């Protein structure tokens with residue numbers, strides 16, 4: 001127990017990726033780009049794409065099953081499911097569909113939208129319910145299918161994104177393993193990265209107009225988002241480490257939102273964290289938005305790099321603009 005209430009442990013992780021691979025050579029047949037440009041500027045070689053029949057809920061449920069198996073937790077014992085996503089199958093939310101498909105009959109479920117920061121924001125949200133003693137067993141999923149919203153003729157954005165899902169189980173625990181966090185937003189920079197509502201006027205009766213629902217593809221000012229990330233991410237990690245009463249040299253693994261290898265390198269450099277401690281799988285999956293942190297976390301655990309007790313500094317950043325960091329120890 002910590003002073004605030006129940007301690008928290010992250011006891012399971014799992015991920016799911018679609019089968020279809022789109023590599024940089026495919027993209028160079030679609031837009032004026034090259035494997036060389038994409039790899040040099042982003043570090044991405046290929047990404048996975050969900051096919052037209054696939055659903056976000058199925059992919060998220062597959063990741064959730066693996067995380068729960070690792071935690072040794074049965075779906076009926078879940079109290080809460082949080083789905084961090086910007087690309088729900090249903091604008092009303094997809095968390096309840098996942099609850100039904102898992103058979104998590106005792107869990108309340110809802111979606112949380114904070115773009116590429118969604119997983120970290122979800123972790124902090126889940127923590128509030130556990131700390132206060134309201135819930136003991138929480139499933140947090142980060143999942144996105146940005147391929148549905150990419151403009152495949154825009155070379156500035158279409159080379160960046162991929163689809164995927166990752167999940168963690170967070171449980172009340174005697175030892176508190178969530179050591180510190182900090183989350184931030186700045187709506188003044190909202191225009192830098194958008195998946196905007198496209199209002200098309202429809203007159204439903206004389207004199208009464210409404211807008212007909214539709215969304216535009218993703219638009220981004222890459223340079224601005226890049227600058228923002230490189231400046232704000234080290235700051236927010238430093239702040240979360242301060243709350244955790246830790247210094248950067250005590251961090252075992254830097255687990256950043258996988259947006260661009262150059263951003264990962266620059267953040268690590270600013271924090272003076274050596275590159276061996278930076279987890280990356282960007283070259284295989286691209287930017288999978290809310291899924292990227294649990295995807296790379298799962299890979300780190302599966303590969304035996306991350307061990308129980310290791311200190312992880314995670315940080316997400318993206319549209320909103322939003323950014324945040326959570327510092328936690330892996331395992332019970």
Ligand code: UT7
Nearest residue numbers: 032033034037041116155156159222223225226259260318
């Ligand atoms: O999830 C969080 C959200 N996203 C991010 O974190 C993305 C942050 N931004 C970035 O990662 C980088 O800004 C990009 C990878 C998007 C772009 O890299 P850059 O080094 O900032 O390139 P740029 O936008 O300054 O573009 C340089 C040139 C331009 O040509 P001109 O104007 O110099 O002739 C672009 O038109 O590269 C051109 N360009 C491309 N060329 C070949 C842009 N995209 C491509 C492309 N292939 N795919």
